[in-house]
Amino acid sequence: MAQIVFDKVGKSFGSTKVIENLDLTIEDGKFTVLVGSSGCGKTTLLRMIAGIGPATSGHIYMDGKDITHQPPEKRDIAMVFQNYAIYPTMSVRENIEFGLKNKKVPKEERERRIREYAEIVGMTPYLDRKPSDLSGGQRQRIALARAMVKKPSVFLMDEPLSNLDAKLRAAMRVELIELQRRLGTTFVYVTHDQIEAMSMADTIVLMEKGEIQQIGTPGEIYHEPANVFAAQFIGTPPMNILELGDPQSHKYGVRPESVILNSERLPDMAFYRRGRIITREMLGAETQFKVRLSDGVTIMVKNDREDLMENQDVWVMAEPRRVHFFGSDGKHIGHGKPSELMDKLGGTSE
Numbered sequence: 001m002a003q004i005v006f007d008k009v010g011k012s013f014g015s016t017k018v019i020e021n022l023d024l025t026i027e028d029g030k031f032t033v034l035v036g037s038s039g040c041g042k043t044t045l046l047r048m049i050a051g052i053g054p055a056t057s058g059h060i061y062m063d064g065k066d067i068t069h070q071p072p073e074k075r076d077i078a079m080v081f082q083n084y085a086i087y088p089t090m091s092v093r094e095n096i097e098f099g100l101k102n103k104k105v106p107k108e109e110r111e112r113r114i115r116e117y118a119e120i121v122g123m124t125p126y127l128d129r130k131p132s133d134l135s136g137g138q139r140q141r142i143a144l145a146r147a148m149v150k151k152p153s154v155f156l157m158d159e160p161l162s163n164l165d166a167k168l169r170a171a172m173r174v175e176l177i178e179l180q181r182r183l184g185t186t187f188v189y190v191t192h193d194q195i196e197a198m199s200m201a202d203t204i205v206l207m208e209k210g211e212i213q214q215i216g217t218p219g220e221i222y223h224e225p226a227n228v229f230a231a232q233f234i235g236t237p238p239m240n241i242l243e244l245g246d247p248q249s250h251k252y253g254v255r256p257e258s259v260i261l262n263s264e265r266l267p268d269m270a271f272y273r274r275g276r277i278i279t280r281e282m283l284g285a286e287t288q289f290k291v292r293l294s295d296g297v298t299i300m301v302k303n304d305r306e307d308l309m310e311n312q313d314v315w316v317m318a319e320p321r322r323v324h325f326f327g328s329d330g331k332h333i334g335h336g337k338p339s340e341l342m343d344k345l346g347g348t349s350e
């Protein structure tokens with residue numbers, strides 16, 4: 001197990017600064033997910049932890065020890081990539097064993113660990129098979145076992161599920177959560193997929209353009225987004241952001257799942273608008289609507305109201321505590337009832 005600390009870390013490729021002055025503490029024994037859109041610097045960050053693309057300024061500490069310039073093989077770290085390399089000519093057993101032979105682990109201990117980790121990833125029945133006889137998910141599990149068998153203090157994963165189909169990805173998410181709980185190892189997991197981040201993380205580190213936008217639990221980032229970027233990155237469809245229309249250019253936001261549509265007005269809502277349903281998508285458990293408000297602005301709404309139809313005129317409302325306010329700089333100001341901004345919104349008594 002290990003804690004990792006970034007202290008004013010920077011990374012440049014030639015004259016291009018990708019990361020500048022980054023401070024971050026990755027907690028010991030936790031599942032930390034670095035999430036952000038493609039090109040924001042996630043892989044760069046992970047490679048700095050692994051030591052395969054060292055920081056160009058600042059320091060990285062592992063359990064208090066400065067590892068900024070330590071070679072990768074001296075770090076007690078294992079890494080699994082998107083394009084996991086397993087050896088097609090070796091059996092599952094040999095693939096898992098491979099990492100241990102490098103580490104000069106004695107034969108008996110190797111056998112014991114192969115059995116242990118094959119069991120953990122559910123590959124015990126397949127130990128003598130070749131990867132070509134296995135599914136994509138099973139191959140990915142071999143890659144995981146091969147990394148884990150070294151018993152690293154830190155386990156780094158860079159989009160390890162992105163080559164799998166949606167169903168398998170969902171199943172592997174659950175397996176990885178279980179695995180992390182069982183091993184108690186520090187996991188640092190990189191993804192561009194907010195659903196993976198939300199479902200697996202103890203702590204989410206949300207990045208954009210080399211900068212950390214917010215650090216928090218999935219619940220904190222969902223309920224208390226630090227800014228418009230965080231508010232819109234998490235959640236599908238993203239939070240509706242509208243102009244309050246005041247001199248300070250405040251914005252307000254309501255998540256699609258927090259917007260209430262009804263043919264009648266309901267009491268004690270934060271705002272009351274008239275709207276017309278433009279499209280309706282029935283997705284099974286939920287229905288998604290595009291609604292045009294009376295001033296022409298459109299918003300997305302998600303609920304379980306299968307009875308509402310296209311072209312229907314509705315009241316558009318939200319509970320006060322579901323309305324978020326943002327400054328003109330995009331920073332979250334707060335949500336809920338007490339602010340004078342809520343009054344500008346039309347209030348609860350209109």
Ligand SMILES: Nc1ncnc2c1ncn2[C@@H]1O[C@H](COP(=O)(O)OP(=O)(O)O)[C@@H](O)[C@H]1O
Binds near residue numbers: 013036037038041045
């Ligand atoms: N070896 C490199 N040389 C030059 N630029 C690079 C190199 N590696 C990454 N970059 C740039 O750094 C930025 C971050 O890349 P990366 O960390 O791979 O992003 P992510 O993993 O979030 O998609 C991108 O703009 C990318 O083009």
Ligand SMILES: [Mg+2]
Binds near residue numbers: 044
């Ligand atoms: Mg990447």
